[in-house]
Amino acid sequence: MSVLGVKGIIRIRKLPRKSRKKNSGNQAKVHSSQDTPLSGEIEQNIALFSSAFRESPDIIIRKIHTDKLLAAVIYVEGLCDTKKLDEFVLGALISLQEIEETDLLTFIENHLAISKTEHLSKLSDGVNAILLGKPLLLINGCQEALALGLTQFEKRPIEEPKAETSIRGPREGFTETLSTNVSLIRRIIRDPALKIKKLQIGKYTKTDVLICYVEGLVDHTLIEEIENRLKRIDIDGVYESGYLEQFIEDNPYSPFPQVLYTERPDVLSANLLEGRAAILMDGTPFALIAPVSFFSLFQSQEDYYERFWIGTFIRLLRFLFLVISLFLPSTYVAITTFHQEMVPTSLLLNIASAREGVAFPAIVEVFIMELSFEALREAGIRLPRQVGSAVSIVGALVIGEAAVQAGIVSAPMIIVVSITGIASFMVPRYSVGLAIRILRFPIILLGGILGLIGVMLGFILIIIHLCGLRSFGIPYLSPISTLQKNLYRDSLIRAPLWKMNERPHFTGNFNKTRQSEDLKPDPNKGGEEG
Amino acid sequence: MTGKEKISAVQIEFMMVPTIIGTGLLSIPAIAAKLALHDMWLTPLFGAITGYITVFIVWKIYKLYPTLTPYQYSEEILGKWIGKIVGLVFVFFYIQNCGLIVRQYSDFITSNVMHETPLVAFSTTLLFISGLAVRGGIEVVARSSVICSGIYIAWALVVLFIINKIDLGQLLPFLENGPLPLIKGSMIHSSWYSEFFLLAFLLPYLNNQKAALKAGMKSVFYVMVLLFYVSFFVLTLFGLTSMNQLYPVYTMIRSLSLFGFFENFEVLVTAAWVLGNYVKTSVFLYVSCIGIAQIFRLSDYRLIVFPVCLLILLFSYWNVPNIVFLIHYMFTIQPFYFMIVQTFLPFVLLMVGMYRKKRRGNQ
Numbered sequence: 001m002s003v004l005g006v007k008g009i010i011r012i013r014k015l016p017r018k019s020r021k022k023n024s025g026n027q028a029k030v031h032s033s034q035d036t037p038l039s040g041e042i043e044q045n046i047a048l049f050s051s052a053f054r055e056s057p058d059i060i061i062r063k064i065h066t067d068k069l070l071a072a073v074i075y076v077e078g079l080c081d082t083k084k085l086d087e088f089v090l091g092a093l094i095s096l097q098e099i100e101e102t103d104l105l106t107f108i109e110n111h112l113a114i115s116k117t118e119h120l121s122k123l124s125d126g127v128n129a130i131l132l133g134k135p136l137l138l139i140n141g142c143q144e145a146l147a148l149g150l151t152q153f154e155k156r157p158i159e160e161p162k163a164e165t166s167i168r169g170p171r172e173g174f175t176e177t178l179s180t181n182v183s184l185i186r187r188i189i190r191d192p193a194l195k196i197k198k199l200q201i202g203k204y205t206k207t208d209v210l211i212c213y214v215e216g217l218v219d220h221t222l223i224e225e226i227e228n229r230l231k232r233i234d235i236d237g238v239y240e241s242g243y244l245e246q247f248i249e250d251n252p253y254s255p256f257p258q259v260l261y262t263e264r265p266d267v268l269s270a271n272l273l274e275g276r277a278a279i280l281m282d283g284t285p286f287a288l289i290a291p292v293s294f295f296s297l298f299q300s301q302e303d304y305y306e307r308f309w310i311g312t313f314i315r316l317l318r319f320l321f322l323v324i325s326l327f328l329p330s331t332y333v334a335i336t337t338f339h340q341e342m343v344p345t346s347l348l349l350n351i352a353s354a355r356e357g358v359a360f361p362a363i364v365e366v367f368i369m370e371l372s373f374e375a376l377r378e379a380g381i382r383l384p385r386q387v388g389s390a391v392s393i394v395g396a397l398v399i400g401e402a403a404v405q406a407g408i409v410s411a412p413m414i415i416v417v418s419i420t421g422i423a424s425f426m427v428p429r430y431s432v433g434l435a436i437r438i439l440r441f442p443i444i445l446l447g448g449i450l451g452l453i454g455v456m457l458g459f460i461l462i463i464i465h466l467c468g469l470r471s472f473g474i475p476y477l478s479p480i481s482t483l484q485k486n487l488y489r490d491s492l493i494r495a496p497l498w499k500m501n502e503r504p505h506f507t508g509n510f511n512k513t514r515q516s517e518d519l520k521p522d523p524n525k526g527g528e529e530g
Numbered sequence: 531m532t533g534k535e536k537i538s539a540v541q542i543e544f545m546m547v548p549t550i551i552g553t554g555l556l557s558i559p560a561i562a563a564k565l566a567l568h569d570m571w572l573t574p575l576f577g578a579i580t581g582y583i584t585v586f587i588v589w590k591i592y593k594l595y596p597t598l599t600p601y602q603y604s605e606e607i608l609g610k611w612i613g614k615i616v617g618l619v620f621v622f623f624y625i626q627n628c629g630l631i632v633r634q635y636s637d638f639i640t641s642n643v644m645h646e647t648p649l650v651a652f653s654t655t656l657l658f659i660s661g662l663a664v665r666g667g668i669e670v671v672a673r674s675s676v677i678c679s680g681i682y683i684a685w686a687l688v689v690l691f692i693i694n695k696i697d698l699g700q701l702l703p704f705l706e707n708g709p710l711p712l713i714k715g716s717m718i719h720s721s722w723y724s725e726f727f728l729l730a731f732l733l734p735y736l737n738n739q740k741a742a743l744k745a746g747m748k749s750v751f752y753v754m755v756l757l758f759y760v761s762f763f764v765l766t767l768f769g770l771t772s773m774n775q776l777y778p779v780y781t782m783i784r785s786l787s788l789f790g791f792f793e794n795f796e797v798l799v800t801a802a803w804v805l806g807n808y809v810k811t812s813v814f815l816y817v818s819c820i821g822i823a824q825i826f827r828l829s830d831y832r833l834i835v836f837p838v839c840l841l842i843l844l845f846s847y848w849n850v851p852n853i854v855f856l857i858h859y860m861f862t863i864q865p866f867y868f869m870i871v872q873t874f875l876p877f878v879l880l881m882v883g884m885y886r887k888k889r890r891g892n893q
Contacts, residue, residue, distance in 0.1 A: 338644060339797045450651065451644055456801040460659050460678065460808050467673035468666040481673035483540045 036123050042070055042140035049074055049136075052127050059130070064090065068099050070140035071108075074126075079133030081152035088113045089137065089148060105142045116149025128206070155180070161263040161285070163430065168305045174263045174285040178208050181280050181287065184265040185212060189272065197223070199230055201244070205237035208282040209244065212268075217275045217503070217511050222472060226277055226290060241281045241288050248290075250470045255438050257431040258471040260289040260297060267301050273514075275507035291472035291507065295480065295491035298322075300428035303494045311494035318426050319492065325423035326436050326462075329366050330447030330455045332416045336362045338451035354410040363448035365409050369417040370444070374437065377421070474506045496520075539741035541672040542732050544679045545813055546749035550581075551756055552810035553634045554722040555803075556777050558757065559764040561861055563773035566715025568706060570772075571765045574757035576712060577719020578750055580873060581726050585746035587876045588730040594883050596739055600730045600876070601824040607883040614825055616875065621821035623871045625838065628814035629845025630856075632656060635807045636846070637853055642780060643800050653846055656804075657839040660812040664819060665832050668735050671812045678805040685802045686756060688795075689763050691786050696766035718860070719757070721868035726750060727876055731817045776853065815839065 038045050046061060053059040058078065064071045071093060073085065092111050100107040109117055118134070120126050121144045130136050133151035158180065161173030174181045182196065197211040209230060213223055229248040238244060241261060249258045262268055263285040268278050271289045279288040298318050303311035335342055336351065343351065358365060376395040383391055403409050420440070427433045439462065446454035469476035478484065479491055484505040489495040498519035502512050563570040595603040600620060605613030636652035644652075663671050705712065729746050736742055764778045767785070772778040783796045819838050823831035850856045 341794045342797050344793065450647065450655065452797050452801040453639055453644065453652065453804055454655075456804040457655050457659055460674070460805065461662070463674045463677050464659065464663045464666060464670060467663075467677075468670045475669075475673065477673060477677070481676050483538060483544075483676060 037121055038123060038126065038138075038143060038145055040141055040143055042072060042138055045138050045145070046072055046074075048123055049126065049130075049138075052123065053130075062090070064093055066094060066096070068096055069093060072138045073135050074130055074138070075135035076130060076133060079131075079153050080135050080148075080150045084114075084150050085135055085148070089135070089150075101141075104139060105144055105146060108137075108139060109146060112146075112148070114148050114150065118147040118149075119144045120147055121145075131206075158184070163286075164262065164264050164267070164301075164428075166300070166302045166305075169301050170264070170266050172265060174265065174280075174287060176283050176285060178210065178280060178282040181265075181285075182210065182212075185269055185272075185278075188265055188269040189214065193217075194272070197227065199227070201230065201233050202235060202237040205239070205283075207238050209238075210280040212272060212278040212280060214272050214275075217273065218277055219275070219507075219510050222291070223277055225472060226279065230279070238281065240284045241279065241286045244279060244281060245288055250472065251468075254465065254469055255435040256294070256466065256469065256476070257297070257429070257435070258290075258292070258469065258476070260292040260429065261286045261431070262289060263287070264301060270301075270304070274503050275510055291474040293471065293474060293478050293491075293506070294466060294476050297429045297432045298427065299490070299494075304497070308494055308496040315492065315494055318428070321423035321426040322436065325420050325426070326440060327443065327455060327459070328420050328423070329370060329416055329440060330443040330458070331452065332413070333362045333366050333444055334447040334451045334455055337448060351410075351412050354412055357407045358410045359407060360409075362413075363444065365413050366417075366444055366448075367441075369409055369413055370420070370440065373417055373421055479505055535667055535669050535735055536737040537668060537672040537732070537735050538737055539745035541676055542729070542736065542745045543749045543752065545672055545675045545732065545809060546726065546729060546746075547752050547756070548675065548679045548682055548806035548809040549728060549813045550722050550725055550749075550753045552803075552806040553631050554719075554757065555760060555779055556634065556638060557857065557860060558718060558722065559761050559778045560773055560775055561718045561857065562715040562761065563765065563770065563778075564861070565718065566711045567770060567773075568701065568703060568765070569712045570715060571701060571758065571762045572712055573715035573719055574754050574761055576716035577723055577757075578754040579716075579723075580720035580869065581723030581750035581753065582747065584724050584726040584873050584876070585729060585743070585750055587873065587880050588727060588733070589743045589746060591876065591880050591883060592730065592733045592742055594880075594887060597734050599734055599820060599824060600727075600879070601821050603883070604879055607879050607886060616879070617821060617825045619871065619875070621818055621825065624814055624818045624821065625842055626845050626849065628811060628818060628842045629847075629849050631807070631810055631814060632842060633846035633850060634856065635804075635811075637856075638777065638780075639800065641853070642777070643797055650843075653843055656808065656811055657815070657843055660808060660815050661835045661839045663808075663812045664816045665835050668732070668816060671809075671816055675809040675812070678809050682802050682806040682809075683756070685799055686759065688783065688786065688799060689760065691788060692763065692767060692782065695785070696763065697769070698766055700766050700769045717865045720873075721860070721865040723750070723753070724868045724872040727872035728813060728817060730876070731820065732813075776857070815842065818842070 036048070038048070046063075050061060053074075058076055060073075060075055060077055062073045064073070073089065075082075075085065089112055092113070093108070096108075096111065105119070118129065120129060120136070126136050126145050126147070129147035133153060134147040135150055137146040137148060139146070155177045156175050158172050158175055160171045164173075172184060174184065186194065191214070193215045195213055195215050199209045199211070200206050201209050211223060211226055211230070226248065230244065233244065233247045235243075235247075245257070245259045245261070246252065251258065260271070262271075268287055268289065272278055276289050276291065279290070281287070298315060300314075303315055336355070340348060355362075360368070376391065379391050380388060380395070400414075404411050404414065424433050424436055427436070443455060443458040446458045448454075450457065463477075466477050467475070467481055475482050482505075486502070489500055490504065498515075498521065501515055501517055501519075503509075503514050559570065562573045566573050591600075591603060595606065598606065601617040604616040604620075607613065608616060632653045633649075635656060636649045639652050640647060640649055663674055726746065726749070729749075733742050736745070760779055764772050764782055767782055768775070768778060775781050780796060780800075783799050784794065786795070787793045788795075815835070815838065819831045819835050822828070822834055822838065828834065850859065
């Protein structure tokens with residue numbers, strides 16, 4: 001019986017799959033019918049386009065009928081510069097005195113004061129061009145249409161990056177517009193070696209995705225690998241680079257990000273020059289950088305802009321607080337539950353008296369507090385700004401004294417949770433902070449069951465996971481776990497800039513020298529003036 | 531079988547050091563003190579000779595068969611069937627020995643840190659995470675041991691805080707009863723130093739063949755320094771009473787006090803010691819698993835990792851009934867047993883192998 005039942009289930013599951021396949025076949029057919037070539041008859045072409053764009057009131061078809069010429073312009077309202085279209089295209093066409101019949105399209109192209117034009121011969125290409133905001137010019141007697149580069153739409157101006165603020169450093173951040181973002185990078189890396197590959201992803205969104213790299217610095221197999229992984233993405237639409245990230249990761253089950261994201265052109269350019277590749281996407285200010293290692297997630301642009309002592313100190317501080325945010329609550333649970341003798345006596349007495357009135361064991365207490373802290377944090381981000389203050393007031397009460405007085409949690413626990421909370425903001429990359437927030441809970445559980453030994457086992461588990469992880473083939477914990485030469489220079493500490501003569505080992509193998517030797521400033525080197 | 535996985539010489543050093551001292555640190559000083567009395571602090575130096583000899587034998591065979599593990603070259607050297615039997619001896623030895631390690635680890639924790647938690651809780655968790663690492667491959671074991679051993683060995687510095695309590699007079703009288711007690715004490719060390727034969731299973735993955743001997747010798751040296759360092763402080767702090775303690779190093783760390791405020795942080799040190807034990811267990815587990823896979827020609831050793839873990843768990847109970855028996859075993863059987871399997875047997879393999887090669891060369 002049971003065997004039969006299983007078979008039945010399998011059959012039921014299989015059926016819809018087959019039907020889905022048929023559907024996709026039908027869709028393909030519809031698409032192929034759009035591949036029809038344009039004809040020389042303008043009326044026929046207009047009919048084709050108006051059938052493709054039926055029930056779209058924002059598509060404007062403007063016919064021009066002078067005694068010399070029969071033409072039409074099709075565009076989407078709001079996606080192109082109508083002023084220029086009227087002035088430079090319609091004006092020019094209407095005022096044409098004579099025309100040359102032999103090569104009509106080129107003749108007309110030569111009379112339009114527009115720098116970017118494209119010849120298109122297929123219906124689908126024409127439709128795509130119109131949807132991208134390029135007005136399409138159809139001319140009677142021509143097999144080809146002319147797409148005019150007059151795209152213009154409302155866009156956000158370049159602003160200071162909101163998610164990666166800094167005190168010292170450029171204030172420009174990426175915007176949602178791809179062309180603006182590319183121009184920002186071009187303004188920093190002014191060398192033809194900066195190469196950009198273009199892809200389109202998403203069946204309906206047809207989002208432009210760019211792979212940027214610096215030729216001569218990057219390993220070409222890496223670019224091919226990134227391109228292949230991106231090309232495999234076959235979905236309806238991508239709305240943020242996070243979509244791409246989750247489709248191209250090496251280990252999709254890992255809580256740790258294997259790709260870095262940034263909205264700062266300076267960070268992106270610095271990474272490009274270290275031999276990494278960047279992926280930019282239209283519609284989001286966040287660009288992706290790959291491959292990365294765990295330690296590059298702890299680098300912030302300001303480490304490099306400030307003096308190296310400060311960069312080193314802050315970086316060490318980050319690692320300290322990484323450990324604290326990951327292990328402090330679990331260590332607290334382990335020590336108060338199993339190893340009270342570790343705490344110095346006076347402190348132990350204080351903790352014991354504070355915990356006297358609390359009903360719950362430490363592990364329950366920690367879970368209550370950590371979960372409510374996470375909830376408050378999440379609520380604070382999602383709520384409309386007007387309600388935000390209400391949340392913080394209630395939050396202060398929940399995590400504040402009322403909870404202690406009610407005997408639900410002890411005062412030391414509040415300190416532990418708040419230090420943990422602050423510590424998790426120390427990581428400059430938000431996505432790592434998220435991973436740490438999640439991992440904290442299983443470690444608390446381990447600490448509550450096996451004491452400090454359990455915490456240590458949790459640490460080893462994380463280390464094993466990180467050691468097995470790769471980002472585009474590069475070991476995640478490199479250069480520390482792989483013991484590269486000069487491994488500490490830009491990982492645990494930030495060495496002086498004049499010391500970092502080589503690019504990072506794994507990404508910079510292709511072209512090692514970053515700068516000339518002996519750059520250490522020294523007044524005696526002086527130079528010519530002596 | 532070795533595939534594409536490669537590890538570096540320094541990673542091998544990071545793997546070998548905790549593999550030897552992981553459990554050795556616990557009981558060696560006490561047992562050595564029983565035999566060598568006041569000369570206990572010198573035993574690590576003499577015991578290391580076994581280590582150097584073992585590494586040298588391993589290196590000699592490695593030069594003959596640079597891409598094969600002992601399971602594979604024993605078949606090459608001794609023929610298919612005898613070779614397989616020798617391979618099985620190794621596999622059995624390492625599975626049984628790994629059970630011993632796991633038992634020692636859980637015994638230590640339950641008797642010192644977590645008194646009410648059952649043994650099996652610690653045995654299973656340690657075996658589980660080691661199994662995960664071994665399933666990840668030798669590269670994962672190597673990389674994680676770099677970080678784990680680094681943190682583990684850094685804790686050795688803590689011992690320096692007792693420097694104001696030591697009594698150098700405990701080192702005297704020097705060679706009171708002639709050299710014999712010293713040699714006997716060193717024999718205890720030999721059983722741990724002979725574990726350097728494990729190197730032979732890791733060397734086929736080494737990315738730079740020339741660095742093999744240096745890496746092995748360096749790790750023997752590091753182990754020697756660490757054991758010497760620990761034995762020296764144990765002897766000068768406790769004197770001869772150290773021989774009556776089960777875990778003298780642990781007792782030593784218990785007596786530490788920093789600024790009169792931080793006390794009793796032996797739990798932290800124990801937690802760090804877990805790191806070293808994890809490295810040790812994973813190396814042993816890895817060697818056992820590839821052994822079974824290579825002798826029985828399995829396509830992938832990963833499938834049998836967790837079954838072998840279960841077997842090791844059972845061995846950790848079958849091996850020894852209690853800690854007193856364990857100490858007795860280390861005192862009487864272990865030095866000879868370990869040296870026969872890990873130093874003498876490889877020596878035989880080397881001799882036969884060299885003879886065969888010479889004969890083949892003559893023909």
